[in-house]
Amino acid sequence: MTIQPVRLFGDPILRSRAAEVTGFDRELRQLVTDLTETMHDDGGVGMAAPQIGVGLRVFVYDTEDARGHLINPTYEVVGAEEQVGPEGCLSIPGLRYDTRRALRVRAAGVDVNGKPVEFAAEGLLARCVQHETDHLDGVLFIDRLDPAQRKEAMRTIRESDWFSAGITVRSSRALGSTEAGPFGRGR
Numbered sequence: 001m002t003i004q005p006v007r008l009f010g011d012p013i014l015r016s017r018a019a020e021v022t023g024f025d026r027e028l029r030q031l032v033t034d035l036t037e038t039m040h041d042d043g044g045v046g047m048a049a050p051q052i053g054v055g056l057r058v059f060v061y062d063t064e065d066a067r068g069h070l071i072n073p074t075y076e077v078v079g080a081e082e083q084v085g086p087e088g089c090l091s092i093p094g095l096r097y098d099t100r101r102a103l104r105v106r107a108a109g110v111d112v113n114g115k116p117v118e119f120a121a122e123g124l125l126a127r128c129v130q131h132e133t134d135h136l137d138g139v140l141f142i143d144r145l146d147p148a149q150r151k152e153a154m155r156t157i158r159e160s161d162w163f164s165a166g167i168t169v170r171s172s173r174a175l176g177s178t179e180a181g182p183f184g185r186g187r
Helices: 026-041 124-136 147-159
Strands: 046-048 058-062 067-077 082-089 092-102 104-110 116-122
Touching (some): 058 124
Antiparallel strands (some): 058 067
8 A cells, every 4th residue: 555644734735836746757646656555544525745755746535426536636616506514634633614615617637647637516526626626736625615604613623733833744543533524424
């Protein structure tokens, strides 16, 4: 297995814009495998490369609707409908807040071979595409919360054992349960 340690809130890579992928090689295929195995081990439905310390524009996903990966992703919102639902992040263990996102998006990018990929996403898959693309831009889901919720979230983070101990990298499942996953499989 190639399960990797997960970067936690406070690690600068989570706040940096990831670089475009230009080389489609064995290392990229291994990165997608590592991301997928780490995501599954932690019970998540999505994971971006910066979450395992790699500053490249790559994310993986595995929802009830679809599974796969997207490299150099973009998306456009389809329609004006929004969804509000629980969201968390493997990089912020134990934190979950209702977060507003577009209900539908059209995602585009390439696969590990550089071939174009495009798909329509709705509901959880659309939430995942938006959340993981945010990661690649250095944006965390707590940045999408209203000011009062964000203040509460920051207080919870500051009071957490892992943050107060200065931990910015953790081994898989070392902190919290799988409920800390991006959108949780067990809800």
